[in-house]
Structure formats: C-alpha cells, structure tokens
Amino acid sequence: MxxxxxxxxxxxxxxxxxxxxxxxxxxxxxDALATLPEELSKTIFILDGEYHGQVISRLSNVTITGVGSVxxxxxxxxLEVLPSGEERGTFRTATCFIEGENVRLxxxxxxxxxxxxxxxxxxxxxxxxxxxxxxxxCRLLGYQxxxxxxxxxxxxxxxxxxxxxxxxxxxxxxxxxRNCYISGTIDFIFGGAEAWxxxxxIHSRASEQGYITAASTxxxxxxxxxxxxxxxxxxxxxxxxxxxxxxxxxxxxxxxxCRLGNHIAPCGWDNWDNPANETxxxxxxxxxxxxxxxxxxxxxxxxxxxx
Numbered sequence: 001m002x003x004x005x006x007x008x009x010x011x012x013x014x015x016x017x018x019x020x021x022x023x024x025x026x027x028x029x030x031d032a033l034a035t036l037p038e039e040l041s042k043t044i045f046i047l048d049g050e051y052h053g054q055v056i057s058r059l060s061n062v063t064i065t066g067v068g069s070v071x072x073x074x075x076x077x078x079l080e081v082l083p084s085g086e087e088r089g090t091f092r093t094a095t096c097f098i099e100g101e102n103v104r105l106x107x108x109x110x111x112x113x114x115x116x117x118x119x120x121x122x123x124x125x126x127x128x129x130x131x132x133x134x135x136x137x138c139r140l141l142g143y144q145x146x147x148x149x150x151x152x153x154x155x156x157x158x159x160x161x162x163x164x165x166x167x168x169x170x171x172x173x174x175x176x177x178r179n180c181y182i183s184g185t186i187d188f189i190f191g192g193a194e195a196w197x198x199x200x201x202i203h204s205r206a207s208e209q210g211y212i213t214a215a216s217t218x219x220x221x222x223x224x225x226x227x228x229x230x231x232x233x234x235x236x237x238x239x240x241x242x243x244x245x246x247x248x249x250x251x252x253x254x255x256x257x258c259r260l261g262n263h264i265a266p267c268g269w270d271n272w273d274n275p276a277n278e279t280x281x282x283x284x285x286x287x288x289x290x291x292x293x294x295x296x297x298x299x300x301x302x303x304x305x306x307x
Contacts, residue, residue: 009035016047026072030057038100046070046108056165060100066107072096075113077120087121090145091152091164094127099150099168103130109139116207117144117186124148128193129166131173139181143205146184149175149191149225153216153248171218187214189225190247197227204234204263210241211270215251217282224252224282234263245270249280256286268296 013022015029023029026046033042038060048068055072057064074095080088096110114120122145128135129150140147151170152162175195182189182200185207189197192215204210212232217224225244234241241263244253268285271277278299285292286303293302 009033011036011040012043012045014045014047015051017049018047021047025053026051026055027053030055030059033059033062054094055096057096057098057103058100058167059098059103061102062100063104063106064108065104066109069109070107071109071111073111073113075115075123077112077114077123079119079121080114089163090122090124091127091148091162091166093122093145094124094148094165096125097127097129097165098133099129099166099170101131103133105133105135105138107137109141111139111141112143112146115143120144127165128175128191129168129170129173130175131170133173134176134178135180136178137180138177139183141181141183142188143184143207144186144188145190146188147182147190149173149189149193149195151192151218153192153218172221184212185210187211187245187247190214190216192216192218192221192224192248194221194223195225197225197230200227200230202227202230202232204232204238204241206235206238210234210238210263211245212241213244213251213253214247215244215253216246216248217250217252218248219250221250221252225254227253227255227258230255230258232258232260232264234261238263240265242270243268243285244283245272246277246281247272249277250282251277252282254284254286255288256284257289258285259289260292266295268292269300271299 042062044064050071076093112123112125114123125142127148173193180200183203215224284301
C-alpha cells in the first residue's frame, strides 16, 4: 500500500469484515479518503460480502473494486415517508450515489431492494452524477429507475427543482458501462449523460408494461445513450416492452448491433403520450437482430447495413 500522507490517511484502503481490513463500513472508508487532496489517486478494495446501507461518494480520481462477490444493498423507495412527513422522492433513494471526476466502479452488485414501482415508487440503485465515469463488470439491480445517469434536467416537469444529494451541478457527463447486467421494469436507464453501454445484458423484469430507457439528453448535446453489442432479455412471459421514451424532448438513444428479445413491442418506441416528441427525439436502431426496419414507425431511424 502507498505510504501515509500528511494526515496519516493512506490513499489505498481495504474494506471488509476481517481484522486486517482498514474499515468494516464502505461509507467510513469513503469519508476517510475525502480528507485527501482531490487530485490524488485513490483506491478502495472491498472484500467478499454484503454491505447494507446507502453509500454517497463525492471522491474524484477514485477506483472502487469488489474482490469476490460484493453486494451493496439498500431498500429506499420514492413513496417512503420521511420523519419530516415528506416523501423521500426519486433522487434520494439511490443505494449508491457518486459524483466527482474520474470515477471507476468494478465488479460490484448494486441493488435497490425496495421492490416494484407499484409498492415502492421509483427506487434507484446507482445514481451516477460523475464526470468521466467507467462502470465495468457490475450488476445494477432494481425495478423502476434502476440507473440514473446525470446530469438531471434543470427542473422537474412541473417547474419545481429536484431534491437530490447533488452538491456539484454538472451540465455534461461521459459515462461508460462495460460487461454489465442491468435489470428493471420502467425507465430503468434514464438521465442526460452521454453514456456508452458495451456488451451489456439489459434485462426487463416482470411488469404490466415496460420501458428500458428514458433519456433526457440536453438540447444540443451530440450523443445520448449508445448501446453497442448489447443483449436485451426478459423474465418469462414479459411482453410489450419499449426500447425507450423521452423524459425530455431532445432524447437521443441508439441501439447498434444489439440482440433484441421477443419481449420488445413491435413498434419499439413510445412518444410518452406527446406526438410533438416525435419531431425532436433522435431514436435509432442499426443492425438489430432480428431486423426491425419494417416494424418501426416513420419517426424512428432504422438501418440494416449487413455488416
């Protein structure tokens, strides 16, 4: 491990339940590293086990890696009533919230156990509000709103501000998800990031109706969600799942070289009950399997290159 710094806190720590570990609680470890200079590289290794409770990290230049089977769980839903009498709301439900720059998550399961949206409301597993974030070999498990990719829109649809743990507002975020498994029911990958999903399994859980993405791509941003070589699967009996609907009018989402299960609705996409969104969204499918070029409505771009 690296030598201690001026406050005697090492930049590389081990979290686990055994005596040789630096911390038994992940949040304690994160808080300790927060005393170090932001520009310093930091590393957290987490030993095999389940760690319960919400995690908030504002660390920059940090890598958090699970060793073995590491599961981070919490069970907060948007409908939960807080001691103040107000509802928790979507953006305070996250099992894991991250912001900062240059963040790496590897080999973690992050799960919100609150349950389906009908009983819990929205329930976020990972709220990724970091800039330049890479998530590799991770499992993100939930139901409604599993993965939130910042930035959030400026305001909620009713014009009120969002209530969230965000301290550092960002207008742009680049995120990469590699070899991940992401499960959910409704809008379970959503937000405004430029986010690349590479060789990920996107799994729809049982629900009366499903929506995979709900992008809120800021107007003028070149790219939104990009799914490349991903595999879209579902629980047995699941049907009528849409690839996406626009959380905001300029949503951008592309599926390229992806394998689509038969749970995907024939029309593929939804306009969120607003035909005007069909003129502003940018939804694309390139070389889908099976071929979808003759199934989608005319406001969707479909390309079959036979590459």
